[in-house]
Amino acid sequence: MNIAISIDIGGTNTKIALVNEEGQILRKTAISTWEGNSKNAFFDNLFSGINELVSPEIFHQIIGIGIDAPSCVPKEGIIKGASNLPLKGEVPIVDILGIKYKKPVFLCNDANAAALGEGEFGNAQGLKNFLVVTLGTGLGAGIIVDGKVMTGYSGLSGEMGHITAVKNGRQCGCGRKGCLETYISATGIKRNFLAELADSQVKSKLENLPLSEITTQKIAKAAEEGDIPSLKSFEIGGKILGENLANYVHLFEPEAIILAGGLATVGEILFTPTINALFENLLPNYIDTIQVLPSALGANEAALLGASTLVFNKK
């Protein structure tokens, strides 16, 4: 059996899995991305995690390593300028793992990996044109055009979280203002909620919590229970997302938009305002062909599975 090692590097945790060609996760583990708070500590922890999964018998079945990460330049095999990883400067991750394990190593952007996973094993199976929007701490997009992931010149396409959604809007971590992810992402929803609280006459059941205890999960739960400022936070985020997705549909004409990632698992409270704003802003010709779907893969698995396809599709 051919097996790939998949590594999904995230701002909080890095997941490692052994995946077969059918997309089954055979074994998996995770390390804390920031444990030890240095590049060397990260690689020590990563190697330990891999060694924990790969016994000597399994090692000869490994045909390659697929990695997805934020802030990477796949064409050069490096992670570069990552503000949310302990990997500062330029880190030649493809070479580091290639030298260590002597297997082919492939790298792609995390949102592109999620799109590859969704296309191969999830709700976009059989589709040739679709968009996967990953809604987590930030917002990313994987764009599949004519059956191929649209990587851009050096693999940097799909930074949908940093398109300007509101002119001179909220300050974004990237240094610019009004980026989409400051309104719709886990952090965006929290900012919507805090703005609602500051502005609104309507009481929220969360308003007596200390700021540090207000989480997107709590806002989602309160919204489901009918808490008005919480519901409003998702309505604002969904509306801005839908309006921007309409622009993307006009450019790429995807058959489907898949909303993936932890935040998308809240379901209707996000999907309804998003879909309404999308259809309100679409030209009539697009209305009958586009559908908005949830991810069929676990919030934590789409990118891991996608990273494995980098190995299998290149073998």
Ligand SMILES: [Zn+2]
């Ligand atoms: Zn930004």
